[in-house]
Amino acid sequence: MSQPARSPSPPRLARALAALVTPSDDRPFVMADLEEEFSRLRQDSGRWAAWSWYWAQAFRAVGPGLRRRFARDRHPVGAPDSKRPRWRSSVGADLTYAARRLRQAPTLVLVTVTSLGLGIGATTTVFSIADGVLFKVSDAIVDPDGVLSIYTVPKADPVFGPTSYPDFATLQRDVTSLATVAALRLGAVQFGDGELARPVMVESVTADFFKVLGARPTLGRLFVAAEMQPGQAEHLTVVSYDFWRRELGGDVDVLGREIRLDGKLFTIIGVGPEGLKGRLAEMRIAAWVPVGLPGGFYHATDEELRDRADREYGVMARATAGFSVEQIEAELSLLSERLHREHGQEWENTPGEPLVFRVVAANPGMLPPEFTMVLTAAAGLVLAAAGLILLIACSNVAGLLLAQAHERRQEIAVRAALGADRWRLVKMLLVESSILALAGCGLGILIARVAITSIGSVALPIGVPLEFDFDLNLRVLLFALTVSAVACLMFGLLPALAGSRSHLVPALKMGRRSPGGGGSLRLRRWLVVGQVTACLVLLVGAGLVLRSTTTLLDSDLGFARDGIAVVSKDLSFGQYSESDAMVIFEDIAARIRSHPDVTSVALATSVERVFDDLLLGEILPEGYETPDGRPLLVRMNAVGPEYLSMLQIGIVGGRPLSDVDQRGSERVALVNEEFAAHYWPDEPALGQTVRLVGKQGLGTAVRGLNDRLTVVGVVRDPSGSNPDAGGRELGAPAVVAVNSKMWVPLAQHPSTRVVIHAQARNTAASIVPVLRTEAVTSEVPLIAAQPLETLIEFPLAIPRAIGSAMRWGGVFALVLAFLGIYGIVSFTVTERSREMAIRKAIGARSDQVVGRVMRHGLSLALWGITLGLIIAVPMAVLLRSELEAVNPWDPIAVGGGVGVILAAALLASGLPARRLSALDPMTVLRDE
Amino acid sequence: MPGQFLAEFELYVMLALARLGDDAYGASIRRDIEGRTGRPVSVGALYATLARLADKGLIRFKVSLPEPTRGGRARKHCSLTAAGKAALTHSTEMLTRMMEGVPVASRQSE
Secondary structure (H helix, E strand, O other), X not given: OOOOOOOXXXXXXXXXXXXXXXXXXXXXXXXXXXXXXXXXXXXXXXXHHHHHHHHHHHHHHHHHHHHHHHOOOOOOOOOOOOOOOHHHHHHHHHHHHHHHHHHOOHHHHHHHHHHHHHHHHXXXXXXXXHHHXXXXXXXXXXXXXXXXXXXXXXXXOOOOEOEEHHHHHHHHHHOOOEEEEEEEEEEEEEEOOHHHOEEEEEEEEOOOHHHHHOOOOOEEOOOOHHHHOXXXXXXXXXXXXXXXXXXXXXXXXXXXOEEEEOOEEEEXXXXXXXXXXXXXXXXXXXXXXXXXXXXXXXXXXXXXXXXXXXXXXXXXXXXXXXXXXXXXXXXXXXXXXXXXXXXXXXHEEXXXXXXXXXXXXXXXXXXXXXXXXXXHHHHHHHHHHHHHHXXXXXXXXXXXXXXXXXXXXXXXXXXXXXXXXXXXXXXXHXXXXXXXXXXXXXXXXXXXXXXXXXXXXXXXXXXXXXXXOOOOOHHXXXXXXXXXXXXXXXXXXXXXXXXXXOOHHHHHHHHHHOOOOHHHHHHHHHXXXXXXXXXXXXXXXXXXHHHHHHHHHHOOOOOOOOOEEEEEEEOOOOOOOHHHHHHHHHHHHHHHHOOOOEEXXXXXXXXXXXXXXXXXXXEEEXXXXXXXXXXXXXXXXXXXXXXXXXXXXXXXXXXXXXXXXXXXXOOEEEEEHHHHHHHOOOOOOOOOEEEEEEEEEOOEEEOOOOEEEEEEEEEOOOOOOOHHHOOOEEOOOOOEEEEEEEEEEOOOOOOOEEEEEEEEOOOHHHHHHHHHHHHOOOOOOOOOOEEHHHHHHHHHHHHHHHHHHHHHHHHHHHHHHHHHHHHHHHHHHHHHHHHHHHHXXXXXXXXXXXXXXXXXXXXXXXXXXXHHHHHHHHHHHHHHHHOOOOOOOOHHHHHHHXXXXXXXXXXXXXXXXXXXXXXXXXXXXXXX | OOOOOOOHHHXXXXXXXXXXXXXXXXXXXXXXXXXXXOOOOOHHHHHHXXXXXXXXXXXXXXXXXXXXXXXXXXXXXXXXOHHHHHHHHHHHHHHHHHHOOOHHHHHHHO
């Protein structure tokens, strides 16, 4: 019988199983025994017998092994247990028991885990984004608390603004309390060339940038001061670790290679430290390049580097050893005063109001404090909304568990009768809840992971790739776990307390049919009312937000947008004069115009409504007294002759701009109706004069003009705009005429920056590639080529996202509320079937009986709706200040929300109540 | 521990221990019970029972040195404690007393 052993050892999987389940102190002996018997059997009875014997042994070891490991003393829950501390002894048994029980209720597990997962997932997603933007600090930064951010701030108005390059140089040279100072500027540049070129973010930095951070390169070296002299900096770059891995394949031979950024070749000298991202909110960036490249790079020309009024740089610093933040502030305030004395107007926000330096300590992310505050508040709001969803989920789970507890009265009473005290029972029930919470936590983390990756890259129509790396770090995981633990207590404790309240005798005697549990039922009713409330708040909120966005889109904007595509072209950083630039722009326009799909092309300096503050005029309307005689800031659009007709901007009086308005001809302007009505209420606007004393654009300003413009036409305002609000002026420091607009001929106000508008023969999308190829060369346009419609809708993207998030939350809440009402009504139906049968037996009609039960479900919904309206209406009034065109009593939003909930409540209570109509009194009563 | 009753399988194990003496360890006990009762014995369950008996103070373990052969193994030898012997005596005595005059039982036991 004995055969030469080809494989003398027992089956590996079975051996692993046996080893796994056997307690460690016995493991070697058990394994040796099994082995011994196995080889004996192989000799005597053959391989197959030995093999099957071993497997049988392994399986049969599972039961005793697990029992020994987890529940060494298997006291039934409730049995007194004196040997060990009570707490420790029974958790294992509780776990086994809970797992067994939950396995028998897969629907309960599915519903609770899904609800919890969604709730925890939502809160975790929001938290990790807030964490990534607000709190995360790269590990690559040494002593991040020592990094100071310095801002240039108007003295009266705490807006933490950027600093100019000359000011940075002064800070670096003259402030003894600062040891190292660095400036940086974020920019979008085109990486690569030709067809493959695409925009990436880079940071232009000064020599000490990495020194301030204390960062070390992964490969190669970082910048040194000698190669970064302003105006003579070398074309060198340190690429980010992330970029190196993604785009350069993580190649170690990358040093010395050249990459093309905005058409210029840069030599890679190093790879940045792992995890070091952009300074602004840890944004993903591709590379660092020196400030002060000869000929300029990304708007930083030599001229701009010398302009003290051109504030574009973020400044970071480290203190000299021994100096406190207060001492630095003191030194900086002296310096501010000195700069004001030396540079006068250049060091003023508005005439007479000097600027000062402000220090924010421990701010390596460089987010200005007011930004942080706004973001924290926003994150808090969204977190609260997500928390609301979690709360609903928890209350639903609580409702389900309460129902469970009610059904388990008898079992619990038996345990109590055997001697389990209340604490013991609560613990048993809580162990079940924590298993559910943990599973929910796992699902939530999974959901958050998916959500975070999809949110990470935000597609903006402005051609700048903003990408953030949100990840599930330890802090986020801890947060999720904490949330789950809190949730577990929230949904588990109440049912556990309610369930463990033992009404021993009735429960034991009457079993399932017994009354009682009244308290827990009342609790469940309130939970459902709460769900309906939250559901209505979310639905109405979503309705209002979404309605406001559609209202905005459908409303008359005062111009046409169908078939029009736009792209911006910026030559302001090159060595072009305004008239040179205009020649280039006209050339591009002519090329686009010659394309068969394009019917006309018009140039303008702004985009109506969306980017309408790219050019602001400082004006003094003649015959109108401005506050303190200071000029008003008004939105100005310098446009080509085809512009008004292409956008179908209507004229109510006078004439449009046309080819006659040339450089040398009469200086003219069009104003809108509100402008005319506000500044010349009693006279016709036509023929009036507006004095243009200055112009402001993106980061540029021209002062000291004295340009007298004659009003030759008045532009129709969009219908529905409020004439009372017309021309409102916002107060100091800059007086802004809010709803006033002015159009001037581009020929008379040439610019180095235009937005090219093109009318398509068919759809706007069809000519987007034409605009892209003709207008976009090496630099990243401020406004990427796209249909005008898309651009107009862009500001609505955030309210829309909020709206649809609220709607999904509302739908989720609706499903939960539906389940809640359904659960309660069907519970009532079961509980009261006897009562209803008696009613029927003594002559009640079916519909009366059904109506009685349904009324119960509907009353819950009505309570919830009432409470929901009490919350929703003030919320809508608050929203009105945030969103345009929100009517807090919007019939569709409010009525829709209420209607949907009522319909759901009808269905949820009708379905179980219908069972009653089929009820045969005799059957029910006999069953009793 | 007089007065203590042993469960059926515990009794089998204790009896096997008494019979095997110095040679009592997992595999031999298992073979002994299986051989005499014809009842398949799971190694896992046997060790669980041994652990329980040891917890009750009825048996004690002694781990032997590995056998001086190739691949030789260490064994966990078991022996009865005084309390174990007393409990075994007590249980068997009670069993005998209970079997007195029972025709089926006595015939099988003969």
